[in-house]
Amino acid sequence: MSFKAPDLSIKQIYDEVMTTVLGPRPKMATLLLMIILAAIVLHGVFQFFRQSFVGLGVTGLTMPVYWGIYIATFVFWIGVAHAGALISAILRITGAEWKSSITRIAEVITLFTLPAAASFPFIHMGRPGLFYYLIPYPNNRLIWPNFKSPLMWDFFAISTYFIGSVLFLYVTLIPDLGTARPNMKGWRKTLYTILSFGWRGTAEEWKRVKEAAALFSVLILPVVISVHTIVSWDFAMQLVPGWHSEVFGPYFFVGALYSGVAAVFTVMTLLKWRCGFKDLITPIHYDMLGRVFLALGLAWAYLFFNDFLPGYYSNEPDKMAYFRYLAFSHPYSVLFWLMFLTNFVLPIACLSFKGFRMSTVPMFLLSIGVNVGMYIERVLIVFCGTQVYNPLARNVTVYVPSFTEISIVAATFAGVTLGYMLFIRAFPILPIWELAETKIRQTVREIAGKKVYYFKSGE
Amino acid sequence: MGRICAEFAEPDEALAAHRALLDEGIPSQDIEIRSPCPLPEEAIPPHRSHPMRMRNWVRFFWICGAIGGFALAAGSQLDFKIFTGGHPLVSLPIDVIIVYECAMLTGLITTLTFFFIETRRYRKMCPPREEDLPVAEGHVALVVESEEAERAAGILRQRGARSVATLAFLVLFLLAFPGCTVRMRTQPVIKSTAREGVAQPRGTVTMPGLDERKHLYGTVLGYAIPEQVRELDKKDVIVPTAVMRMKNPVPYSARSVQRGREIFGELCVLCHGVKGKGDGPVADEFQPIPADLTDPVTQQKVDGELFWRITIGPSSMPSFYDRLTAEDRFHLVNFIRSLTRK
């Protein structure tokens, strides 16, 4: 079954998408959930301030493990943030028609997960009040930051990616805001008028918005590759045996896309369940994105083995100590094999079947599983790299995250969810113009008694 | 001059009507087609078309960003010569990462900027108009604004249009960097025990602190430093006449000024600032504020007095008799002279 545009008029598409914005007031349960999420966020903020006044001693960090769950969560969120780039840029460049329903869902994930990720290096600092020491500007301290440090590369890469993805999201949002503006009332009208920047929808403007979207796709793709590569270089540049690996760049990047796509599935299903885009998000979308998911899962597995196999084959002592620590030592072996199951065995086995790919609920559960697995993977890399036995390290205890750390990590999860919920109430979560364009460009031909849908080129 | 707006439910009908208008001789620049989604471009009849230069601008600024990124990285490294990890000062393989990210960032921002510039060139930044409503309904609108609007309206089964203008403002969010705080006041300070008079266990050997070591350097260059001079002279500097008459034993030379600059950069710059204007990073911490060394009041003082002031440190300035040799202090005097002697 090939992809075909939804059987709706442009007005119907508009109405269906705008139900989340213009629909009835949220139910009591939704409000309650939002209050709970806000409370978790506030608690995290409180814990962060407590930590910065008392000192990092309130975390579980100890001598050899100087980087803990903060950095693991940082890597995880950066990974999830790759969803936006993958769906929007890659699918746009390759001209996949089914992308329209998914692009903005994915971009908004980036919008909220990237700040969540970027907050962690600051939370993790010993003196977070001095974070501006990392900003390169001519200052009265007469000092520049060290551009040779991977953290500075992080700073540049993440800010570039964040600015890029926000602008990308914004450019594709402008036409929808401009079109929907006359129907809006109250604060939304003001917001849409300001943000749509006088959009009118003439042919000239359409030409340029498509050009800008194409340029953004081309520009953001190398950025997104660099972002997670640089995050992996935070580890790979170090002399820590488990981290000093040349394959880390692609390994992290593919892992990031893998968890990003999983996050898109999760959000997509939740949206379908709560907002009912039953004509706009169909099993075919699940099938199409599921194929990408499968390919990424296989690529991840390939790089995962590529990371370990050379060390194993040549009996490299440091690498083997690391691997043994991961796979067979008490606190981590459970996590390691759980990751192996949810990241490799289950997805590869399940996604190979079209029937599975097209069923919503199993895909939802699988996507959650993959993201749990990816979180575990980051945790294992960050915790074990420095925890592994080294004759010169004075390992006394095994690192266990403290309550402070867990509440701050939980706060970012709650914050991302809350942000997403608010965004849905304020802006259309599906790109109306892209859906309508797909609809317009679709033509039907009857070949041998079968209807075949194909699309005229957008260029 | 009339202005009409025709509404079409289907894009194909609108495109056909557009073609009909052109056939009837309505100039293409008077017709504006407005749609809720991009229409197939090959189907749109020839209309006013401005060249789209976005790509070339992005290419150009991408290269500018790369150059800027390299200038930032290499410039700061050359300005601030600190070696780390055995790498050369400007290490190309490492700086390439910064160059790359800067170029990409510039490219991305340029895209948005030129998107706005190029779309705004054809119309004003207008508020919602009547003809927005059909577009919002998912329909395609044809707006004709010309002398022959009446005729066009006839062709397009006329619909009236009026315009209401209000202005939308783009809100600029300025990111303010947090101010720099120098944490001199808040960090713990350790005072020498020798002076505090703490009862020491028997047999303890007291290690002299900086202040107690003055007797070690009590006489330099033949000028004795009286024991109490510091406390007395802190408030009102009385320069001994012998010192006032003293000639600078270190001749003014480029070498001496250079040595003075090195010492200045190490010890004085935090309060007196790079240019000696008394505007260093921690200058605000002091009352009275550090002296402006380029000020005529300072410059008119004789060498001996400047030397003496550096030696004992007037007001909140620390004394340097125990940290700098007399020769170095005279180098500093020469450096202070060089600030105004160009």
Add this chain to the structure above:
Amino acid sequence: MSVKEKEKGPRWGMVADVDRCTGCKACVLACRSENNVPVVGEQEVNRGRILDWIHVDRFWKGEYPDVTAEFIPMLCQHCEKAPCESVCPVYASHHSHDGLNAQIYNRCVGTRFCANNCPYHVRVFNFFSPRWPQPLEQQLNPDVTARDTGVMEKCTFCVQRIRRAELDARLRGKPLRDGELRPACVQSCPTSALVFGDFHDPHSAVSKTARSPRAVRVLEDLGTEPRIVYLKADRRKEII
């Protein structure tokens, strides 16, 4: 500093004779009192958060009953190509003009990147604000800054002593004699297992002893070029 000047100046370094070390840990104590290293308390030490700039690693050699202990004093190796330096985003860890691996506490923002990247595990972190139990606060050294919470610290080769000795020598008008300048650990070593001096001077004690066939450097194959030379007759050991 120009490269030329770098060549000219001293290259401070240390020689540690492992065969002479008795593991008495006098150096640890001396370092603690010279450099105002905070005491973190029993509970924190049990959690692995001990603060010490020098520690003595103990290794057991041989099978029971023929067992001997071997002690290795570990401190910052002041590497020429220090891995900790380039990863610091704010230049808190950098190479000083005389080649010391310096740490600027006021610059440090506490990313702990340097500690991860140090293969010798000699960098320690202030998890809390420093405190000294009652009588200890009276022995603090006024020449050394106290480090606040969130700051990374490590052995400085007693840079305050180096600077003071250099200043004294300049005031005296004579160059520094070899052996005149000693960090606290060297000063306190009862067996003279630690020797400090200028590697640039071919006649200094450190240069002479470093030419011994017993000389090794810790984790030499990493290419960090440590400044501390260990002397050790028996080479069958896991780290050095």
